[in-house]
Amino acid sequence: MFDKSLLKDVLVEYKKDFVQKQWPDEKYKWEAVKWFQNNWDVNASDFADMLTRSLSKTNNLLASAKNFPAAMIQNFAKAAPEEVRGMFIDLFDESKEVFERIESFKMKSATLLEEYGNGAKQHYQYENSISTYLWLRYPDKYYIYKFSEIKAVVNKLKSNYSFRRGAYADNIRNFFKLYNEICADLKQDEELIELLKSQLTESCYPDPELRTLTIDVGFYISRSHNKTSSEEWRPRDYSPGLSVDDWVRLLQDKEVFYPSSLEIMKRMKDYGGQATCTQLSIKYGEKKNFYNAGSSSLAKRIAEKTGCPVMDNERENFRWWPILYVGKNASDDVDGSFIWKLRDELAEALDRIDLSDVQLYASKPDSSGGDSNTSGGDDNIDKKLITAKNIILYGPPGTGKTYSAIQYAVAIVEEKSIAEVKCEDYKEVFSRFLEYKDDGTIAFTTFHQSFSYEEFIEGIRPVVSPEEKADASNEIEYEIHDGIFKAFCDNAGKPVGGKADADLGIGKNPTVWKVSLEAAGDNPTRTECMENNHIRIGWDEYGENISDATDFGERGGGNVLNAFYNRMQIGDIVLSCYSSRTIDAIGVVTGEPEWHDEYPNYKRVRNVRWLLKGINEDIVDLNSGRTMTLPTVYKLSVSVSDVLQMLRKLKPDLFKEKVKVPNRVFIIDEINRGNISKIFGELITLIESSKRIGASEQLRARLPYSGQNFGVPDNVYIIGTMNTADRSIALIDSALRRRFSFVEMQPDSSTLRDVFVDNVDIAKMLDTINKRITVLLDREHTIGHSYLLPLKNSATIEILAEIFENSIVPLLQEYFYDDYEKIRLVLGDNKKTDDSTCFIVKKTDTADLFGGAEIDFPEYYEVNREAFKMIEAYRQM
Numbered sequence: 001m002f003d004k005s006l007l008k009d010v011l012v013e014y015k016k017d018f019v020q021k022q023w024p025d026e027k028y029k030w031e032a033v034k035w036f037q038n039n040w041d042v043n044a045s046d047f048a049d050m051l052t053r054s055l056s057k058t059n060n061l062l063a064s065a066k067n068f069p070a071a072m073i074q075n076f077a078k079a080a081p082e083e084v085r086g087m088f089i090d091l092f093d094e095s096k097e098v099f100e101r102i103e104s105f106k107m108k109s110a111t112l113l114e115e116y117g118n119g120a121k122q123h124y125q126y127e128n129s130i131s132t133y134l135w136l137r138y139p140d141k142y143y144i145y146k147f148s149e150i151k152a153v154v155n156k157l158k159s160n161y162s163f164r165r166g167a168y169a170d171n172i173r174n175f176f177k178l179y180n181e182i183c184a185d186l187k188q189d190e191e192l193i194e195l196l197k198s199q200l201t202e203s204c205y206p207d208p209e210l211r212t213l214t215i216d217v218g219f220y221i222s223r224s225h226n227k228t229s230s231e232e233w234r235p236r237d238y239s240p241g242l243s244v245d246d247w248v249r250l251l252q253d254k255e256v257f258y259p260s261s262l263e264i265m266k267r268m269k270d271y272g273g274q275a276t277c278t279q280l281s282i283k284y285g286e287k288k289n290f291y292n293a294g295s296s297s298l299a300k301r302i303a304e305k306t307g308c309p310v311m312d313n314e315r316e317n318f319r320w321w322p323i324l325y326v327g328k329n330a331s332d333d334v335d336g337s338f339i340w341k342l343r344d345e346l347a348e349a350l351d352r353i354d355l356s357d358v359q360l361y362a363s364k365p366d367s368s369g370g371d372s373n374t375s376g377g378d379d380n381i382d383k384k385l386i387t388a389k390n391i392i393l394y395g396p397p398g399t400g401k402t403y404s405a406i407q408y409a410v411a412i413v414e415e416k417s418i419a420e421v422k423c424e425d426y427k428e429v430f431s432r433f434l435e436y437k438d439d440g441t442i443a444f445t446t447f448h449q450s451f452s453y454e455e456f457i458e459g460i461r462p463v464v465s466p467e468e469k470a471d472a473s474n475e476i477e478y479e480i481h482d483g484i485f486k487a488f489c490d491n492a493g494k495p496v497g498g499k500a501d502a503d504l505g506i507g508k509n510p511t512v513w514k515v516s517l518e519a520a521g522d523n524p525t526r527t528e529c530m531e532n533n534h535i536r537i538g539w540d541e542y543g544e545n546i547s548d549a550t551d552f553g554e555r556g557g558g559n560v561l562n563a564f565y566n567r568m569q570i571g572d573i574v575l576s577c578y579s580s581r582t583i584d585a586i587g588v589v590t591g592e593p594e595w596h597d598e599y600p601n602y603k604r605v606r607n608v609r610w611l612l613k614g615i616n617e618d619i620v621d622l623n624s625g626r627t628m629t630l631p632t633v634y635k636l637s638v639s640v641s642d643v644l645q646m647l648r649k650l651k652p653d654l655f656k657e658k659v660k661v662p663n664r665v666f667i668i669d670e671i672n673r674g675n676i677s678k679i680f681g682e683l684i685t686l687i688e689s690s691k692r693i694g695a696s697e698q699l700r701a702r703l704p705y706s707g708q709n710f711g712v713p714d715n716v717y718i719i720g721t722m723n724t725a726d727r728s729i730a731l732i733d734s735a736l737r738r739r740f741s742f743v744e745m746q747p748d749s750s751t752l753r754d755v756f757v758d759n760v761d762i763a764k765m766l767d768t769i770n771k772r773i774t775v776l777l778d779r780e781h782t783i784g785h786s787y788l789l790p791l792k793n794s795a796t797i798e799i800l801a802e803i804f805e806n807s808i809v810p811l812l813q814e815y816f817y818d819d820y821e822k823i824r825l826v827l828g829d830n831k832k833t834d835d836s837t838c839f840i841v842k843k844t845d846t847a848d849l850f851g852g853a854e855i856d857f858p859e860y861y862e863v864n865r866e867a868f869k870m871i872e873a874y875r876q877m
Contacts, residue, residue, distance in 0.1 A: 030204035069129030152222035247349030276336025285362030395745030398784020447674030493641030507571020624707035671720030724780035820861035
């Protein structure tokens with residue numbers, strides 16, 4: 001959906017500009033379609049020549065300064081015409097889901113790049129170019145997808161469709177939905193249709209469904225109506241007010257420009273004065289965050305030193321970089337998403353100083369992950385990267401342990417210091433946390449008293465018998481089920497890439513399958529499958545179509561075919577069985593099941609991208625100590641992490657620079673509420689840093705149910721939270737205690753600075769209460785600042801009363817086991833002369849209650865609900 005009134009406003013301008021401005025420059029789009037339609041012949045004897053001729057009118061649609069999809073696909077077609085012909089046949093097969101076709105085209109392009117790329121780093125066959133091919137072939141159905149354009153259209157028309165970098169499948173699907181809606185509106189604009197018809201010539205495609213017109217309107221919006229976001233340097237209305245001489249003085253001040261700061265400046269200057277962090281990282285080394293966080297830290301020091309004005313922006317980092325740079329969004333063919341350009345005065349100042357002693361290229365990655373003062377050092381742990389593999393954040397209730405765990409997790413995944421993440425807007429951090437959680441990079445669970453090893457590591461659980469066995473037996477069947485931590489670790493080695501060609505194609509939660517190609521050892525089917533990037537299995541006698549009605553009773557094969565057709569998914573991993581102990585290839589499933597009648601046997605086919613071929617690797621130890629058995633296709637006990645470790649060992653060049661195995665974080669909230677020994681079992685040893693997979697003393701343990709030889713990957717971090725009011729650290733299992741680093745989270749009254757309710761200083765009040773609790777009880781039972789945070793948004797007596805009545809006083813009752821005299825001391829009631837302002841009132845009227853009975857009755861206490869609403873009660877605290 002989008003705001004149709006905004007589209008109408010755009011079309012008013014578009015129609016004004018169409019004949020004189022838009023059509024002369026954009027007519028070639030309609031001509032490109034007509035030319036392609038007249039020349040395309042997938043069965044041409046000279047496919048490469050036909051392809052080159054068909055694409056010859058596309059101009060900048062398939063070529064730009066740093067993007068060459070047309071040239072690259074034409075080179076591939078010259079080197080491997082039949083492979084490229086097959087790619088286009090599959091791409092134009094309308095019986096398949098469009099995103100799957102696009103993904104398959106990209107995957108096959110990556111394979112061609114390896115074989116025929118002649119050292120090229122990219123194949124350039126991404127969503128933009130592939131959607132262009134689809135549009136050329138089916139101009140009445142498809143549109144050209146370009147991320148920057150669709151983002152501009154969404155922003156301009158206030159659409160509710162979501163588009164995020166990297167979310168390729170959702171982006172493509174939402175793109176077609178949105179453009180179909182826009183196209184439907186264009187069809188209602190008769191003036192616009194007549195305007196188009198008046199300009200079309202014989203060389204143009206008539207565009208009856210207005211798909212090409214819709215593309216052009218989107219292009220017009222992105223270029224003419226969103227120039228500020230995509231073309232102009234910003235911010236336009238801000239300047240730090242620093243002269244060239246000011247910058248020269250600052251550049252010579254070692255307390256402002258650290259050595260690492262000068263390295264950033266020299267590299268920016270060397271790159272031409274403008275670059276993305278990604279471009280700097282690729283050319284000069286260091287991680288992207290070295291430039292990003294380093295620039296922000298430098299800008300903060302400049303602001304502190306000079307008192308220059310600072311941008312008023314809700315996003316913390318966006319307040320600082322404009323001191324140094326102006327910026328704009330990067331185009332799709334640029335590495336990175338945002339370009340910085342040195343401010344003119346700073347650029348001129350850099351020309352005036354000697355930078356010859358400043359290092360241009362990094363000798364090794366910076367372990368600090370950001371700006372560092374190498375001359376003086378900094379012992380503040382918040383400013384360093386988190387290196388401990390196992391961390392427990394502990395403290396009293398309300399101190400923000402779970403809140404901080406999320407910040408720690410994001411910092412670990414993004415390889416930032418916790419200080420950098422704490423400087424960011426928490427809403428943005430939490431949004432990224434949810435994205436990481438959705439894609440499996442971060443997992444979250446909460447321990448409780450009944451949580452067990454079977455839920456955490458592995459166990460057995462009953463399953464419903466398949467229908468074909470329902471009448472044969474009434475016995476309950478069981479299966480081994482991975483617990484949440486084991487499943488997380490098994491997938492922890494999966495890499496991610498900044499570009500599509502960096503991705504190995506492995507799915508989000510892949511299964512590892514054994515596949516037999518005809519038989520053990522060398523055979524014609526195995527050779528053919530390796531050459532043509534697929535797997536083939538038999539049971540041809542059942543014919544092409546397998547259904548629930550197929551009778552497997554006599555010949556068998558039902559379980560194998562069910563696995564091949566239904567359970568195996570695109571993105572799963574296949575291991576080609578060479579013998580009962582060894583495999584000869586590792587691949588990733590890229591296609592759905594197909595029937596190929598041209599083969600004499602083994603006609604059931606699935607396309608596979610072979611990541612590694614021609615090996616002889618024993619996998620028995622990785623497969624729970626079991627050899628591979630006769631069924632043609634079945635799930636192995638080998639983990640994804642183990643497969644990737646094999647790949648890294650046997651083919652390290654597969655993991656190119658842009659392929660990255662990220663840090664992964666497993667958060668355990670309330671870790672001390674579970675039975676640690678019972679839940680962790682043998683993992684107590686395996687989680688030690690030195691015992692992780694790949695570490696100097698790596699260990700694996702044979703799991704009791706599956707028999708898998710299991711270890712904890714080195715890139716898995718564990719963060720626990722612990723409420724000290726529930727249990728002291730001293731009472732925590734000693735085996736757990738010595739394997740975790742502990743970070744104390746104490747009440748932070750500074751978060752309540754400048755919060756007043758009718759002149760009552762809330763921060764000072766919290767400090768007073770906590771000092772009294774520490775004296776009367778201990779520091780592990782203080783009151784966390786988060787209880788009082790609602791007052792930052794609404795500092796009223798009503799909110800304060802609700803917090804005390806419903807949260808703080810009940811917590812004190814729990815802490816002091818209803819010892820109301822101590823609670824009175826904590827709340828300062830003992831100092832008050834007027835009982836009406838006391839939260840806890842001491843009662844002495846017991847004699848009246850029992851009619852003057854001669855018994856020595858004790859005093860008793862009542863909670864004075866009215867006092868919570870009296871500001872004087874808090875003033876006297």
